[in-house]
Amino acid sequence: MGHIRGLKCRECGREYPIEPIYVCEFCFGPLEVAYDYKSIAKALNKKEIEKREKSLWRYRELLPIDGEPQVGLTSGYTPLVKADNLAKELGMEELYLKDDTVVHPTLSFKDRVVSVALTKAKEFGFDTVACASTGNLAHSVSAHGARAGLKRFIFIPASLEPSKIIASLVYEPNLVAVDGNYDDVNRLCSEIANKYSWAFVNINIRPFYAEGSKTLGFEIIEQLGWKAPDNVVVPCASGSLLTKVWKSFKEFKDIGIIKALGTKVFAAQATGCSPIVTAIKQGTDVIRPVKPNTIAKSLAIGNPADGFYASQVVRETGGDGEDVSDQEIIDAIKLLARTEGIFAETAGGVTLASAKKLIAAGKIRRDEVTVICITGNGLKTQEALQGNVASPHYIKPNIASFEEVLKKIP
């Protein structure tokens, strides 16, 4: 191994050793993992990657671990679906869906970041992992932590939907339901993280955790036949995924895996929580915090940690941002299911609906290779579709009753 140089402040460039720290002591900027790309370029090439297991760990030299992968050995490497039916609907020539509705084992892209975070937590010697979450992250930390034999503390807002609580509780973590909203939970967790020496995946392990998102981008390039797409549309909550997808493309270019890179990166948000897209549209780099009000709860971060960096990536690549209403989100979820047989959670609806608007506005050109990132499974947010799907045909258990119905079906 030995491809990691240390941690580096994104703002002032000060360097730190590899430790469970995440903020620059000097200027309060976020810390990021710094790699030795020269040595990675020697160790990693297309042939070598192609020989490996089909999991996110096939790009391990570009992930911040020292030893062997320990968690999430079967996570990642989800399908890149060529979406011809959807392409036809939207008038596109070549459209792909990166389908993270089926990441093993908890059906969202969070399994990627948690695999890396928990491997790193074990390397640091932690016996307890923790997170603040409203859904996908809670499920993933609960599940991966169970298999890895780690003690788990999962903090959620007490008002969370019962289905989401059950999908965490089944893995038997210590689930702590806090009387407050997500911001209150997060604030409390930052105090707990200072007091107890636990691996909080989205606090003190964050620099390592966030790197896991790059695997989604590596896979897109590999699955396109070692080519970067012309456009990629990414949903934004904190903005971390978008910045890491772009980082992954740049890294593959830097170590010579791809020769050309001209991808435009597009940000998608719900109108009810769109601080990043608002900044992009207004051409400012100041992210104004908002109070979220949208059915896309997994994207409902009013004060996004990586909002500035995400808006910079969009600007630097010549991309754009788009936001969509709750009804547009629901319509897009149904469109995706009807055309491609994929049931996405609300975040997937946000991304597709935004892409649709960007295509209609000519910001994404019809003849350009475009990838839409679908990051979580619709079975997790079924309540969002309540009242927006048809009813079953109710019949008596006889053929006459069935044929009555059949007559009414066009």
Added chain:
Amino acid sequence: MAVKVRIPTPLQRLTQGKEEVEGTPGKVIELVSDLDRRFPGIGERISEKGKIRRFVNIYVNDEDIRFLNSEETVIKDGDEVSIVPAIAGGAWPRAEVRTEEGE
């Protein structure tokens, strides 16, 4: 009456442990220079080349200066100024926590 300035925990080492210090009225960026003269080192922690650092938030009477007139915002006698580090993912008590969950 002067300006009240709240100092966050990580910077209190530079203010001899004081949570609150007094400042002089004027533009925000002038206040920073004034603080740096009295508490050497504090200036470079919260600003660089005349700009407030991106992960430091400054509030004048509870309004973020980015939504007033940024570094040029004028502080009057009796105003209250808070210096609050914005921390990705959470950190010191009283810091402004920026979250990292969804997508």
